Amino acid sequence: MIDPHELWLVIIALGVGSFALRFMFLGLVGRRELPEWALRHLRYTAVSVLPALVAPLVVWPSATGGQTDPARLAAASVALCVGLFTGRVFAAILSGFATLYAMLWLVG
């Protein structure tokens, strides 16, 4: 059992800490101009953080206990290709899921 006092301590500390992280630059830097080298790096935040977050989940999915799974690999590849070539987010999501379910049905 989780101790309720510990639980609330964690919830509040995480809430305060997460807000501080989110507010760190928005709040402190505000309208001040950031130097060009900083902007040059920040342009690539999204295309760095999100792929780095996702890649291990694709290669070692938690649902299979970390075993590489052909269905999930195929779904990720299809979503990537459709997104790259059509530029449409929703088409990429749908084709990814279609591939995942088709593969799980075929294999499983």
Next chain:
Amino acid sequence: MSSTPSSAYWRGVRDGLPFLLVIGPFSLLFGVVATEAGLNVLEALAFSVVVIAGAAQFAALQLLQDNAPTLIVILSALAINLRMAMYSASLTTHLGAAPLWQRALVAYFTVDQSFALATATFEKERDWSLAQKVAYFFGCVTPICPMWYVLTVVGALIGNTIPPEFALDFALPITFIAMIAPMLRTVPHLAAAGVAVTMSLVLAGLPLNLGLLASALLGMIAGAQAELWVNRKLAKEAQG
């Protein structure tokens, strides 16, 4: 095409709606897992409202159940959320001139989806005013964040596991890939994503999610360096 803040807001709502497909199962699952860990509905809801970050919430809950020391629970979950500081820095370049109360609200609602949507759209709509950008951001979070709270409660009330055949664990990877792929239009963007992916796999063993941060930083450096390289090449061609 949006010419007023109001139309930018509604475009944000439209763009945010599909992400209910991801947020929905994810928050439902959090409610379910939270009840299984012994939390009541109020505690599960408080978790989602106060922290509002799925991956960190799941990690904290897991560590609490494993009886990890409180400080380790907090630090590990915050390490997962460190990427929010990068999002914050990135959003500041677009929204930094907004009034403080708006920036505080933007900060609270900075999640993977709102950040990814806003960045992608701001890159396309370069002539948007500050008011349009702020309106678009809040449009994106309008369908997403309230449902995050509501479905946590629903999940906590159901208290039953969603059948594993639905493979909902993979909703998050598919959506993020779908959001990022259309942004990979230039050599620097491709370099950033390529380096980030490779390094995240190489550094996956690092504790406290440090692999994610290190590989993200390396990806950003790769993108910046590739941009300098492309610019030098263009300058040379213009001269010759």
